[in-house]
Amino acid sequence: MSFIELKHLNKFYPISGAKDFQALKDINLSLDKGELVSIIGESGSGKSTLMNLLGGLDSQFSGEITVDGKKMSTFKDQDFVNYHKEKIGFVFQSFNLVSHLSVLDNVTLAMTLSNVDKKTRNERAKEVLKQLGLEEQYHKKPSQLSGGQKQRVAIARALVNDPDIIIADEPTGALDSQTTDQVLDIIQEIAKTGKLVIMVTHSEKVAARSTRVVTIDDGKIIGDVRQGELQTHENTFGLEKKAKSKNLSFFAAIRLALLNMKEKLGRNILIALGGSIGIMSVIVMLSLGAGVNDYLTKTMNANVNPLVSEVKMPIARGSNASSSVAADSSVMATTPAGTRPSGPPAGVTQSDPFAEENLQELRNIPHVAELNLAYTSFTIGSDNVIYEGSKYAFMTFGTTSGMTDSNILYGTFPAEGEILVTEGIANQMGATAEEAIGKEVTLSVTIDGEKLEKNYVISGIYTAGQSIGAFESVYISSESFDLLTAENNLEVKPNVVYLVSDDPKNTQAIKDEVATLGYRGSSADMLASTFTKMLDIFTYILSGVAGISLFVSAIMILTVLYISVVERTQEIGVIKAIGGRKKDIRRIFVSESFLIGLFSGLLGVGIAYLITVVGNIIVQNLFDTAILNMTPAFAIFGIVTSIIISMLSGLLPAQKAASLDPVEALRHD
Incomplete structure (x- = not known):
């Protein structure tokens, strides 16, 4: 059985609106290794079509092509890939070298696609190039070579994987007569190594160097003449052992991409x-x-204790968002009915007080090491610091629980009978912040609907730093607050709780859990969240x-x-x-x-x-x-x-x- 057999091979090209064009008509041909075959014919005779089918570049045909006992009609995509890598090598008239690759990279390209390691493919390519007289051209680009050198590089690329078949399409068409002879000598030497060499040409000179000439015309073989035998010798272009074909690796693809981008x-x-x-x-x-x-x-955290989370009760459903007080009588101060309003006067905002079950729920939050109770209120126009007969309004009043040293601009935290005021109040009093410390003032504040007044000494100047929501404020210690409310027969429940975490890293987790339980955080936190x-x-x-x-x-x-x-x-x-x-x-x-x-x-x-x-x-x-x-x-x-x-x-x-x-x-x- 011949190495290649063509039986009743036909090739049709569809033509829009007309009958299909038949390029090959019932071709029957047998080809063996060691032959140097020229397929000749005029342009349009079908010789290039036959070459494409033999080379596996075109797989649409009727009839049968058998290569080394395998029918091409049964080939899948991967079979054609392996066929091109292992069985066949192409030499083109226009060389078809990749312009941005060196001579060495052009020749190793076929082995690169087979994922052969760099050392092996370079050694193999240099060996073939040396046999073709190109040992000094490894690192040149195709544009730096003569026509004959380019064709020898193309031949080297076709030989590098040691294929069984070499198909040369007009291999001397772009060469002068002297270079043509040199290339034909090389092709004859390749055929003598036992490979099947098929040349597609219209040149009688090329055909004369062949052992067999197949003439094709109008898609039919009209002549098949044998012109003698080649004297075969050892395959000097062969590989000692053919490696199993693999596929292009990711890193090889990256390298090829880099070369093109360069x-x-x-x-x-x-x-x-x-x-x-x-x-x-x-x-x-x-x-x-x-x-x-x-x-x-960072600005806000600089003015708060990193261990402390401020907690307020949620706003009761149906209440005004700016004013919320508990309706339960147990929360209100025990004073005779009708002597005070049922809630804070207009302009006063108080958070709902905490019940014992609320406090217990907060204590059970993971990583809470301590729970401190406090009181705060926000007013507009009703609370004042009175000094030498003049009133200086402030908006925020509360206890000092949860404050840090960074909140004290001058002076100290207030003891019993002392208060903290903001720098703005001190300046309004006609004194510098430091001069205001030690002065006695009257505090007029609304707590739980009652207007309370008492004399205090300024112990320090409070600052909220550059944080959002800094209003004129007054703060007293928890002990002073308890004494003030007791003196006025008020029982005021705490409406602010400060949760102290066991580690600063856990503070945010505590705040998140507080929000999950439905409680509110500090005004500063809410403002910061909004911003x-x-x-x-x-x-x-x-x-x-x-x-x-x-x-x-x-x-x-x-x-x-x-x-x-x-x-x-x-x-x-x-x-x-x-x-x-x-x-x-x-x-x-x-x-x-x-x-x-x-x-x-x-x-x-x-x-x-x-x-x-x-x-x-x-x-x-x-x-x-x-x-x-x-x-x-x-x-x-x-x-x-x-x-x-x-x-x-x-x-x-x-x-x-x-x-x-x-x-x-x-x-x-």
């Missing part, structure tokens, strides 16, 4: 720069939001606007990769002809989009970092603070986002490249 370095730098602008914009917006948020949190949400919204909006440039960069990458597919159509055809799978083609192009995304992301992160550093220096000099906080998470987010967008943009061009017909791709100019 060829178009300027264009790829501009693409990466364009993509980086969007990434940089998003990262800067996120950094700005995080920085402002951190500034607010944080507003800030997050603005940050996301600004990031979204900045993200528009990401969409633009995605379109840019998509367009450039489509252009790249067109530019490299012939290269894609070559890769398929030497055993590249559709998956390999996709992997190479997706790898390019991955690298573009990676470089864009890294560049965007670098620019964003530079902006944050310079921006913080400027803001620090102007406002003594930094408001740009670029975290590692933002950098990682930027890089990952860039890669994802770039790879998604590259999917369509990659699929287009993978779906190209190898025959049409090889014909592309």
